[in-house]
Amino acid sequence: MSTRAASWLPLSPGERAVAIEVLVHGRLSRTELARRLNLSAGSLTRLTKPLIESGLLVEVPDGGLLAEGRQGRPSQPLDVVAESRAFIGFKITEDMVYGVVTTLRSDIVARLDRPLAGHEPEDVADLLAGMTAELAVRFPALAGIGIGVGGLVQDRAVVKESPFLLWRDVPLAELVEERTGLPVVVENDVAALVEAETWFGAGRGLDRFVVLTIGAGIGYGLVLGGKRVSCAGEDRGFGRHWIVNPYGPLTPAGERGSAVSLLTIPSIRYQIRAATGRDMTYEEILGLAAAGEPMCSRVIDEAARALGTLLAQIANFAMPQKILLAGEGVGLIDVAGEAADEAIRVNRHPMAAPIGLETKVSDFHDWARGAAVLAIQVLVLGVVAG
Numbered sequence: 001m002s003t004r005a006a007s008w009l010p011l012s013p014g015e016r017a018v019a020i021e022v023l024v025h026g027r028l029s030r031t032e033l034a035r036r037l038n039l040s041a042g043s044l045t046r047l048t049k050p051l052i053e054s055g056l057l058v059e060v061p062d063g064g065l066l067a068e069g070r071q072g073r074p075s076q077p078l079d080v081v082a083e084s085r086a087f088i089g090f091k092i093t094e095d096m097v098y099g100v101v102t103t104l105r106s107d108i109v110a111r112l113d114r115p116l117a118g119h120e121p122e123d124v125a126d127l128l129a130g131m132t133a134e135l136a137v138r139f140p141a142l143a144g145i146g147i148g149v150g151g152l153v154q155d156r157a158v159v160k161e162s163p164f165l166l167w168r169d170v171p172l173a174e175l176v177e178e179r180t181g182l183p184v185v186v187e188n189d190v191a192a193l194v195e196a197e198t199w200f201g202a203g204r205g206l207d208r209f210v211v212l213t214i215g216a217g218i219g220y221g222l223v224l225g226g227k228r229v230s231c232a233g234e235d236r237g238f239g240r241h242w243i244v245n246p247y248g249p250l251t252p253a254g255e256r257g258s259a260v261s262l263l264t265i266p267s268i269r270y271q272i273r274a275a276t277g278r279d280m281t282y283e284e285i286l287g288l289a290a291a292g293e294p295m296c297s298r299v300i301d302e303a304a305r306a307l308g309t310l311l312a313q314i315a316n317f318a319m320p321q322k323i324l325l326a327g328e329g330v331g332l333i334d335v336a337g338e339a340a341d342e343a344i345r346v347n348r349h350p351m352a353a354p355i356g357l358e359t360k361v362s363d364f365h366d367w368a369r370g371a372a373v374l375a376i377q378v379l380v381l382g383v384v385a386g
Contacts, residue, residue, distance in 0.1 A: 011050075011051075011380075012047075014039075014043075014047045015047050015050060015051055016380060016381060017037055017047075018033065018037065018044070018047050018048055018051060018057075019051055019056060019057065019080075019380050020380055020381075021033060021036055021037060022057060022078055022079060022080050023080050023104065023105065023199075023376075023380060024199050024200070024204060024205075025204075025205070026079070027060060027077045027078070027079040028077055028078055028079075029077045029078075030044055030045075030048075030076075030077070030078065033078060048078060052078075055081055055084050056080065056081060056084060056104075057078050057079065057080060058078070058079055058080075058081050059076040059077070059078060060076065060077050060078070060079045061076060080104055080105060081104070082103040082104045082105040082107065083103055083104070084104060084141070085103075085104050085141055085142075085143040085379065086101050086102070086103065086109070086139040086141050086142050086143065087101065087102050087103075087104070087142070087143055087144055087145070087146065087372040087375040087376055087379075088100070088101055088131075088132060088135060088142060088144075088145045088146070088182075088372060088375070089101075089102060089145075089146045089147075089148070089192075089368040089369055089370065089371035089372025089373070089374075089375070090128055090131070090145065090146070090147045090148065090368055090371055091148045091189060091364050091367040091368040091370075091371060092116075092124065092147065092148070092149050092150075092165065093116075093150075093164065093364065094116070094164045094165065095115060095116050096113060096114070096115055096116060096364070097113065097114050097115075097116060097124075097127060097128065097131065098111075098113050098364040098365055098367070098368045099111065099112040099113065099114075099131050099135065099368055100112075100365050100368040100369050100372060101135055101138075101139050101142075101372075102369060102372040102373075102376070104376060104379075105200065106196060106199070106200045106369055106372060106373050106376060108365065108369055109139075110135060110138065110139070111365055112131055112134065112135055114127060114130075114131055119165045119166055119167070121167065121170045121172065121175060122175065124165075124172075125172065125175035125176050125178075125179055126179065128145075128147070128176050128179070128180075129176060129179035129180050132145065132176075132179075132180045132182070133180075142182060143182075143183075143375065143379055144182055144183040144184070144185070144375035144376075144378060144379060145176060145180065145182050145183070145184045145185070145375055146184075146185050146186075146187070146192065146370075146371035146372050146373065146374035146375040146376075147172060147173075147176065147184065147185070147186045147187075147371055148186075148187060148188070148189035148192040148193075148367055148368065148370055148371035148374075149162050149164075149165065149172070149186065149187075149188065149189055150162060150163070150164045150165075150188070150189050150216075150217065151163060151164065151165070151167065151188065152188065153186055153187050153188050153191075156173070156185045156186055156187050156374070157171065157172070157173035157174065157184075157185075157186055158170065158171050158172070158173070158186070159172050159186065164216075172184075172186050173185065173186045183375070183378060184375075185374045185375055185378050187371070187374050189219075189367050189370065189371070190211070190213055190219030190220070190221055191221060191228065191230065192367070192370035192371045192373065192374055193211060193213065193219070193221070193326065193362070193366070193367055193370040194211045194221030194223065194228050194370075195228055195370065195373050195374060195377065196369060196370035196372075196373040197209075197211055197324055197326075197370075198223050198226070198227075198228060199373060199376075199377070200373065201324075202322060202324040202358050202360070203223055203322065203324065205226075206223070206226065206320075206321045206322055207224070207225060207226055207321065208223065208224055208318070208319060208320045208321050209222075209223035209320055209321060209322055209323075209324070210222055210223070210314055210318055210320040210322070210323045210324070211223075211323075211324045211326060212310070212311070212314065212323060212324070212325050212326070213325075213326045213327035213362070214263050214264065214265075214307070214325070214327045214329035214330065214332070215264070215265055215327035215328040215329040215362075216264060216265060216266065216328070217239065217260065217264055218238070218239025218242075218259045218260055218263060218264060219239075219327070220238060220239070220314075222318060222320075223320075239254070239258065239259040239260040239263075239264075240253065240254045240255055240258050240259075240260045240261075241255055241258060242258055242259045242310070243255065243256075243257050243258055244257060244258065244259050244262055244263075244306040244309050244310055245257040245262065245302075245305075245306060245309070248261060248262050248302070248306065249261050249262065249267070249271055249302075251266075251267040251270050251271070252270065253266060253267060254267060259306065259310055262302060262303050262306035263303050263306055263307055263310070263329065263332075264329070265282045265328065265329050268282065268285060268299055268300070268303060269281075269282060269285065271299050272285055272295065272296060272299060275295050275299075276295055282328075282329070282331075283331070285299070285300065286300065286331050286332070286334075286335050289301075289335050289336065290335045300332065300335055300336050301336050301339045303332055303336070304332055304333070304335075304336030304337070304338075304339035304340040304343070305339050305340065305342070305343040306343070307325075307332060307333070307340050307343070308339065308340035308341060308342065308343025308344040308346075308347070309343045309344075309346075309347050311323060311325070311340070311344055311355060311357065312343065312344045312346075312347035312348045312355075313347065315344075315348065315352075315355045316347070316348065316352075320356070322356040322357070322358060323355060323356065323357050323358070324358050324359075324360060325357060325358070325359045325360070326359070326360045326361075326362045326366075327361075327362055328361070328362065328363065330359050330360065330361045330362070331361065333359055
């Protein structure tokens with residue numbers, strides 16, 4: 001665990017626990033907060049005092065309601081002052097930088113996108129610094145920057161490898177910190193999305209939770225005990241080697257019948273181009289499949305069956321309470337959901353409980369929001385958690 005950006009707020013462990021509980025779960029009465037954290041009323045008062053004085057928490061009038069329905073002093077629940085600080089999240093793709101500003105609760109309040117003129121790390125850092133300066137004019141209370149990239153990231157600071165940017169061992173956090181003067185945290189983009197959904201989205205409050213993303217690639221994130229499982233082998237192209245159908249197609253980016261060969265947008269477009277000689281967008285392929293065009297229907301149905309098989313395998317082995325299916329390729333479910341459902345049934349025990357599946361069509365601003373959540377976590381946790 002690195003302490004590179006260590007303590008934006010000098011919070012004790014107990015104070016952090018209180019701040020996180022209110023931040024993640026919303027407005028809470030003192031009685032409920034004490035119960036959740038197993039604290040006495042006196043201990044809770046001691047821990048919340050510096051949080052209120054710093055402006056991170058506020059006592060919120062509750063319409064005169066009395067605590068626990070008893071006579072006496074009206075209850076004053078505690079809540080986070082969401083607008084007290086602002087955070088920037090950047091999602092870097094092969095040709096664009098997508099930026100957002102969020103509140104302390106990760107609500108997006110501004111967007112700013114810029115094209116990438118090249119992939120030289122210093123040039124990219126200069127662009128991020130310029131975007132930060134532009135956003136700081138409107139949001140002077142910026143508390144930190146989170147950056148999401150497709151690739152392998154070490155210590156939430158160094159991009160060890162990024163196939164999209166052709167980077168190796170790029171100290172991106174240091175480069176951007178030097179130019180902005182703000183704390184910076186860098187992470188794999190899927191990991192950032194998982195953290196955002198665990199704290200503020202579909203996985204909030206769940207013990208076992210999975211995020212599966214389909215789009216330019218395949219992403220997978222596992223949450224156990226309410227915390228994302230991280231490992232040294234993250235983003236090592238597992239989708240390329242996760243064989244869903246050994247008789248499936250072979251594409252330039254994946255092994256035969258792998259999740260990448262069957263499910264990713266580039267692979268689906270490649271299959272259609274190889275079969276028809278036409279170069280179509282993913283949206284065009286989905287539209288033709290929905291209209292019954294034979295070749296597009298065949299490719300999309302095969303992709304949907306692969307998706308159903310993959311979801312069933314995840315459910316069988318990880319046993320999550322919920323699977324969030326996200327990414328720009330999620331429109332597949334709308335067109336060929338029946339094929340996916342059939343594959344799930346075939347690959348699950350007939351008495352197994354239904355998969356708790358939630359879908360979310362994510363644009364690049366959602367990925368940028370995930371990066372901003374990394375910065376929020378560093379503010380509250382006080383360390384760059386890895």
